[in-house]
Amino acid sequence: MHEEQQRVMMNEAVAKLTSVCWDKCVTSVPGSKFSSSEYSCLTHCAKRYADMSMIIIKSTQSKK
Numbered sequence: 001m002h003e004e005q006q007r008v009m010m011n012e013a014v015a016k017l018t019s020v021c022w023d024k025c026v027t028s029v030p031g032s033k034f035s036s037s038e039y040s041c042l043t044h045c046a047k048r049y050a051d052m053s054m055i056i057i058k059s060t061q062s063k064k
Helices: 002-025 036-062
Strands: none
Touching: 002 036
């Protein structure tokens, strides 16, 4: 059961990350690949999102 909950949480996080970063970084109709600025933005956005998620998880776990 715990693994299933983790899988659901991970899927939700990926969906949120995709939505947030896509809306922020993809400014035109995508072609076969992203422009260099879109790629850079998506990379940085995903890293910041992952970093903040880890900070929140650690903070939440330390309060238990």
